[in-house]
Amino acid sequence: MKGYHNLLVALLVTLSIICFCDIYLTEAHNGEISVELIHRDSPNSTLYIPNETPFQRLTNTINRSFKRINHFYRRKLEETPYPQEEITDANGDFIIKFAIGSNHLFQMGLADTISNMIWLQCQSCSSCYKQDFPIFDPANSTTYENVPCSADACGSIPNQYCTENVCQYQMKYVSGAISAGDVARETFSLGTNDPNKFISFPKVVFGCGHVNSGITSTNFSGIVGLGPGLFSLTTQLGNSLFNKFSYCLVRAYESNHVSKLNFGDHAIVSDPGTVSTPLKYGPKGDLYYLNLEGISIGGGKRINLEVEADLANDQGNIIIDLATTLTFLPLGLYGALESEVTSRIISERVPSPIESLKVCYKSTLDSIEVPIVTAHFTGANVMLNRDNTFITVKDDVVCFAIVPSTGSFVYGNLAMRNYLIGIDRDKNTVSFFPTDCSKH
Numbered sequence: 001m002k003g004y005h006n007l008l009v010a011l012l013v014t015l016s017i018i019c020f021c022d023i024y025l026t027e028a029h030n031g032e033i034s035v036e037l038i039h040r041d042s043p044n045s046t047l048y049i050p051n052e053t054p055f056q057r058l059t060n061t062i063n064r065s066f067k068r069i070n071h072f073y074r075r076k077l078e079e080t081p082y083p084q085e086e087i088t089d090a091n092g093d094f095i096i097k098f099a100i101g102s103n104h105l106f107q108m109g110l111a112d113t114i115s116n117m118i119w120l121q122c123q124s125c126s127s128c129y130k131q132d133f134p135i136f137d138p139a140n141s142t143t144y145e146n147v148p149c150s151a152d153a154c155g156s157i158p159n160q161y162c163t164e165n166v167c168q169y170q171m172k173y174v175s176g177a178i179s180a181g182d183v184a185r186e187t188f189s190l191g192t193n194d195p196n197k198f199i200s201f202p203k204v205v206f207g208c209g210h211v212n213s214g215i216t217s218t219n220f221s222g223i224v225g226l227g228p229g230l231f232s233l234t235t236q237l238g239n240s241l242f243n244k245f246s247y248c249l250v251r252a253y254e255s256n257h258v259s260k261l262n263f264g265d266h267a268i269v270s271d272p273g274t275v276s277t278p279l280k281y282g283p284k285g286d287l288y289y290l291n292l293e294g295i296s297i298g299g300g301k302r303i304n305l306e307v308e309a310d311l312a313n314d315q316g317n318i319i320i321d322l323a324t325t326l327t328f329l330p331l332g333l334y335g336a337l338e339s340e341v342t343s344r345i346i347s348e349r350v351p352s353p354i355e356s357l358k359v360c361y362k363s364t365l366d367s368i369e370v371p372i373v374t375a376h377f378t379g380a381n382v383m384l385n386r387d388n389t390f391i392t393v394k395d396d397v398v399c400f401a402i403v404p405s406t407g408s409f410v411y412g413n414l415a416m417r418n419y420l421i422g423i424d425r426d427k428n429t430v431s432f433f434p435t436d437c438s439k440h
Contacts (some may be wrong), residue, residue, distance in 0.1 A: 002168070004240045022300035033190050033199065033241070037094040037111060037259035038254045045095055046108050046132065054253075055353070058393060061252075062354055064093070065326040067414065072114075072287075072319060072408035093252075093413060094259065094364055096224050099189040099198060101141030103439045106133060109224035110245070113322040114287055116229020118177050119171060119207030120222035127211045130218040133184075133413035138184065138208060144201075147183040149288070155206050156230055157183055171223075177214035179222065182210045185395040188233070190263075200391045201240060205231050224259075226279055226322065226423070228288060237263060238425060244268060247322065248437035249413055251387075269422030270433040275380035275432040281421060287425065289316025290411060290430060291378040293335060298342040298371035305333050313394030315411060319423075320430065324412040325391075330403035337402065337410070341389075355395050359400035367391050382432050388415045 040047040052060075092110030100120070107120060121128050123137035135245035147153050160183065161168050167183035175435055185205055190320055191199040207221060225232035226245075226435040234245050248398045249259040270393035280289035294304040305317070329337065339358060342349070347361040347368050361368060363385060373384045380410040391401040391414060401414050420440060422431040 020025065025311045029131045033263040035098070035190055035250070035263070037096065037247060037261050039259065040093055040110075041252055042258075044258070047095065054392075055394060056247075057253075059354060059392070060094070061325050065248055065324050065328075066356060068114075068321065068324045069328050069405055069408060070411060072200065072410065075275070083312070090224070093325060094322065096261065096414065098224075101138075101184055102143045102187065103138075103140050104189055104198065106134050107221040108133070109134065109221045111224050111226055112318075113226045113320065115205070115223050115225035115232065116208060116227040116235075117168070117169070117171070117225045117231045118204070118223065118233055118285055119181075119209050121212050122181060122208035122210055125210055125212075125215045128209075129212055129215050131221060132219055132255045133221075136208070138186075140243055141186065141223060143187040143202065145185050145206075147185060153231075154183060155223075171207070173214070177209065178211060179209040179215075180206055180211040182207040201237055203234070204236050207401055212388060219342055227286060229286055232422075234263075234425075240264075241267070243425040244422065246420055246431075247416075248420045248435065248440045249417045250437045251417065252325075259437060260440065261352075267422055269420050269425075269433050271420075271433050271435075274431050274433040275382065276429045277377035277380035277423070279428045279430045280314065281284060282319070283315050288320050288322050288430075290318050291316050291430055292375060292409070292411070293378060295329075295337055296374045297325040297337065298344060299374075300340070302376060303333060303336045303340070305330065318411050319408060320411045321417075322413055322416075324410045325414050327402045327415045328408070328410045329402060330409060331404045334402065334404035338400070341371065341400065350397060352399055353397060354399065356403065357391075357393065357399040358403065360393065361399075362396055364391060364396065365398050370400055375411070380432060382419070383434070384415055387417055 024414050033403050039043050042048060049124045063332045092112045094111045095108050096111045099105060121135045123135050125135060128135060149162040149165050149167050159170050169183050180433055184204040184384040187200050187202045188204045218293060223336040226234045229235060244267040246262045246267040246269055247260060280291060282289045292305055294302045296302040316340055327394055342359060347363040350360050352358065352360040352361045368386060368390065370386045370390060373389050375382045375384060389400045389401055393399050418435060420435050
């Protein structure tokens with residue numbers, strides 16, 4: 001069966017390669033697609049602010065994590081399946097490069113594993129925020145088509161309405177920001193190992209935003225949803241690429257290496273040493289969840305998670321989120337973990353330069369000696385080293401990057417660093433393989 005799949009992908013690649021000579025976006029080998037995930041604070045990012053200090057960037061990163069966790073908690077309380085979204089500058093730590101339309105226009109969108117739709121700024125623009133590269137103009141593409149109100153796709157879009165038989169979307173953000181416009185189908189293109197050739201995916205449903213206001217972060221095209229919903233990029237490409245994707249994250253501020261998002265056979269994670277755990281989707285089926293059973297420190301006794309009543313189900317109890325940096329744990333589990341970790345570290349403890357980080361030491365990330373923390377998921381034990389559990393706050397100060405939460409719980413991207421993480425939506429599994437992501 002795998003050989004048959006490989007043949008189908010090879011045919012897809014052969015039939016849909018297009019020429020695009022301006023930029024290099026991704027690599028693909030025999031249909032195995034790897035898209036660059038650029039950290040928003042990398043010098044290679046369009047969101048990079050050169051005059052920010054490392055401490056300012058770190059503070060913004062921590063603030064985004066807390067905005068995300070607050071959003072998850074509100075989202076859990078909402079009765080509607082599609083609650084108001086969080087403010088846009090909390091919508092992603094990573095940018096995806098891609099091209100759109102028959103004219104193959106270069107775009108950069110914030111990658112978000114809790115968003116279930118793609119939207120981009122479009123001309124003609126009655127209200128748009130600043131972006132330094134051209135805004136997509138449907139009039140210049142022969143493959144663009146509006147989705148009519150009668151289409152099944154229109155009825156499945158959250159908060160949709162109709163104007164002159166054209167399906168409309170409206171994404172409202174808690175801050176008062178908004179993106180609204182036409183629901184459309186268009187060709188999205190991802191690259192190959194030849195910088196002049198791309199693989200195109202026709203008729204991808206997205207929001208073509210003519211009104212985009214109140215958005216504080218600028219210089220990105222829009223949001224590229226990677227969630228489990230019908231209209232995320234991962235779901236829409238899933239039928240062509242076997243419903244699998246994976247990613248491998250390097251250190252945030254590296255400029256010589258980039259993180260990768262993989263599709264198709266390249267997304268299969270099965271190397272020796274791989275561990276897998278069931279993938280859950282939460283009570284509303286719109287987020288990626290895991291089941292965390294407990295944590296152990298340095299090979300010691302496991303601290304079990306005392307499951308609260310509302311978590312005692314088969315929907316998972318911790319969100320795995322690409323766009324949240326920190327890991328958030330229940331108060332009881334966090335308290336026991338903090339006590340064990342601090343008792344084993346001999347470095348000098350110092351006051352935290354950032355109020356929301358509770359445990360800090362006078363040391364560097366490369367020199368501090370910390371115990372291995374093992375996250376015990378159902379069927380999978382994932383070992384976290386100092387790169388996964390501590391973060392550099394100042395030149396000589398590092399802080400514990402796992403924090404307590406009274407609401408929702410999140411397994412953040414720092415804990416995923418230097419793991420190849422595969423999400424298989426056919427088998428409903430998440431797989432972890434420890435590796436050097438700068439070489440992957």
